[in-house]
Amino acid sequence: MPIPTEPIGSVPRSRELQAAIVAYSKGEISADAIHVQYDAAVRETVERFEATGSPVISDGEQTKPSFATYPLEGLENLAPNGLVIPFEDGHTRQLPRLATGPFRYSTYAGSYLPRARKYATRPVKQAVISASAMSLLYPAGGISDYSQEQFLDDLIQHAVADIRSCFDNNAYSIQIDFTEGRLAIKLDPSKRLLQQFIDLNNRVLSHFSLEERQRIGVHTCPGGDHDSTHSADVDYGELIPMLLTLEVGSFYMQMANEKNPERALKLIGENLRPNQRAFIGVVDVLNEEVETDEVVRDRALMAAEYIPVSQLGTTDDCGFSPFSDDIATSRNTAFAKIAARVRGTQLASEKLGV
Numbered sequence: 001m002p003i004p005t006e007p008i009g010s011v012p013r014s015r016e017l018q019a020a021i022v023a024y025s026k027g028e029i030s031a032d033a034i035h036v037q038y039d040a041a042v043r044e045t046v047e048r049f050e051a052t053g054s055p056v057i058s059d060g061e062q063t064k065p066s067f068a069t070y071p072l073e074g075l076e077n078l079a080p081n082g083l084v085i086p087f088e089d090g091h092t093r094q095l096p097r098l099a100t101g102p103f104r105y106s107t108y109a110g111s112y113l114p115r116a117r118k119y120a121t122r123p124v125k126q127a128v129i130s131a132s133a134m135s136l137l138y139p140a141g142g143i144s145d146y147s148q149e150q151f152l153d154d155l156i157q158h159a160v161a162d163i164r165s166c167f168d169n170n171a172y173s174i175q176i177d178f179t180e181g182r183l184a185i186k187l188d189p190s191k192r193l194l195q196q197f198i199d200l201n202n203r204v205l206s207h208f209s210l211e212e213r214q215r216i217g218v219h220t221c222p223g224g225d226h227d228s229t230h231s232a233d234v235d236y237g238e239l240i241p242m243l244l245t246l247e248v249g250s251f252y253m254q255m256a257n258e259k260n261p262e263r264a265l266k267l268i269g270e271n272l273r274p275n276q277r278a279f280i281g282v283v284d285v286l287n288e289e290v291e292t293d294e295v296v297r298d299r300a301l302m303a304a305e306y307i308p309v310s311q312l313g314t315t316d317d318c319g320f321s322p323f324s325d326d327i328a329t330s331r332n333t334a335f336a337k338i339a340a341r342v343r344g345t346q347l348a349s350e351k352l353g354v
């Protein structure tokens, strides 16, 4: 079997779509009008995705407000002033804060799949946000009448339902976006926070059968927004052994723009369990230069030196536009990089004789 290859998910939204989203948020256009725009955007994205040859595609997250905040759209018990995440280039993203209980998701990720599958002829994967990222909404000072324990019970119930909705809508694979893993070590070098995150996500995963968990994966990266990162300065080696204790079948791991990939790949090879696959990032989403097929091939071949080929896959380092307003990368560049990933992975498969 050739080396499998999957995208992470997001693709930059067109300027027309972005303008329509802003107009809709201001009440200037109707729900019907925004759905016409959504349909057109997902259709064009699916068609361009399939034209890259990618055997598994996504909807480019065209209608998701962001990889992290889609479950919160329209909720009225949130305040804007939550945790601030600083990026290396100086810009920040701020999470909302839960103001009152109970906590629930307004949107499940499975609801994005019917629109994509209407246009797709290939398997469609779906990303969900990790329960650990959502756990950051609970304020450090607590909420009267709504304990953190109650919050976590509600959160787990909704995170399970979020993943379940993707199975129910025939996702080929389901990717948990866990971009706060490496960040957790920056926030707490003792790694207690990272262990809490992993335990919480494993509590969610315990609701799924072994067979189901083989179709669930976890994405890790040092953050990717406006071509900048939030935790690339944390040693990847500190994260990898603990990350691989998550009870999933696949890991989608940023690697193309890693400073010392061989050391990280070695650690993956040493810690990956027999029923797990590591999809290694072979295109750098923070660099506008499109990789040649040979560069992608050589990155995959380097990974194959440390990871058994039967447990190897390739992927993009991260989404191309995790937040809907991020257009640092153009759609043309994103699709060109995806096409290079597909062709370069094919070359690596041929070289390895698989």
Ligand SMILES: [Zn+2]
Residues within 6 Å of the ligand: 179, 219, 220, 221, 222, 223, 224, 317, 318, 319
């Ligand atoms: Zn990412």
